[in-house]
Amino acid sequence: MTITVNIHEAKTQMSRLARAVEAGETVIVARAGTPIMEWRSVRPRAPLFGSIPGFGGPGWEEAFTEEADAEVRAMFDEDLGLDDPA
Template sequence: MATTVNVHEAKTHLSRLLEAVEAGEDVVIARAGKPIARLVPAGVRTEPRTPGAWRGQGWMADDFDETPEELIAAFRGDADS
């Protein structure tokens, strides 16, 4: 269950709220009783990922060329001066 606090309380007690989030609790911040934000532990997704969701949405320009080996060597520090 989420804890709901108003913006003023969130500002005043941010450290305490972050401790609650670290303990796994969700914290909802509301303005005038309307939820505007949710604090959740970092790295926790609120929705499951959908494999392949971005498939077919990328493109490669027709004039794209592979990176020349000389340039790769220069980045690695292998290029002759």
């Protein structure tokens, strides 16, 4: 989410805005309604495990089976021509 404030509000609410930036918000500071600067955190937030859609959620363990491993190895063997007896 982005917070937009004017310069006067940014000066008077600096501590509150700094906490918002630390929490991952972006602050746009404007002069007479025209954006002039953007404040955002210099430290990226660590991703939460399972935050990538479809990865790490329920059932992901089933994707790693011996059959799937053998199938992937066979694809590499085919690409390298290792399955040809010649």
